């Protein structure tokens with residue numbers, strides 16, 4: 001699988017070993033502990049209750065939204081609520097039809113199969129998935145040419161949960177196979193504050209309310225980033241301070257990490273600077289931007305761009321990305337041709 005970026009960066013899309021341990025400690029395991037995404041939560045609770053009443057597995061679900069917003073966490077809670085097993089796999093790992101057959105035939109009735117990076121599923125696999133989702137059957141082709149035979153495998157009734165950061169890359173027929181689709185959006189400021197307070201309690205670290213606010217401000221309104229930053233700041237508090245996360249310690253730690261007051265790190269600033277300085281504010285195409293910044297196109301699309309657009313710092317036009325007036329202001333760069341600015 002392609003390595004999207006260095007895991008040492010606070011906003012890296014990649015789950016590191018440290019994240020996995022962090023996830024195990026901090027990840028909420030019940031709806032009660034899960035903060036935010038209220039509408040999605042309510043909708044799923046209804047789907048679960050109704051399916052339980054009917055004594056059936058729940059419909060297949062599709063989650064889309066940025067990385068670190070809780071797609072995996074919610075899926076684990078769903079499996080726990082249903083009292084079933086969950087099998088977690090990344091889309092690109094399923095390379096051949098045999099891989100799919102092995103996964104599906106190993107499921108038990110009612111199990112949840114969670115496929116992450118669903119948009120990266122091999123196209124050839126897609127057509128085998130349709131009967132598996134609709135009729136819980138897998139049609140295998142044995143042999144080649146005139147000797148080829150098809151064999152139908154009956155599958156247990158399972159629930160597929162697909163997760164993607166790029167809904168538009170899924171074909172319409174594939175999207176239509178899901179009973180419900182949910183978008184996970186950035187969290188509210190108050191929710192990130194609560195998440196940081198909860199995580200601090202679990203990590204047994206004292207934190208001042210002002211420090212919670214500062215970390216929230218830099219969290220990109222994403223729980224995974226908030227928790228990663230909290231951990232970095234905690235290390236700083238233990239080495240440079242007296243173990244408590246004060247406002248002063250939080251500010252110093254974030255400055256040390258080169259994260260500014262809006263949560264932008266050096267990679268974000270580089271993208272803005274390249275658009276502004278090398279391409280006179282844009283428009284610049286994705287490929288060119290990727291080459292000029294040495295960032296993977298996927299990383300720009302999944303990590304940098306959504307937050308920069310959310311802040312109103314860049315806009316996507318048919319001819320490419322453009323930096324806005326707000327971006328110039330944030331970087332303290334004067335625009336030579338202010339007429340051009342959005």
Ligand code: ADE
Nearest residue numbers: 026028033034035195223
């Ligand atoms: N940790 C990560 N995501 C969380 C959430 N939504 N609620 C509570 N803690 C979390």
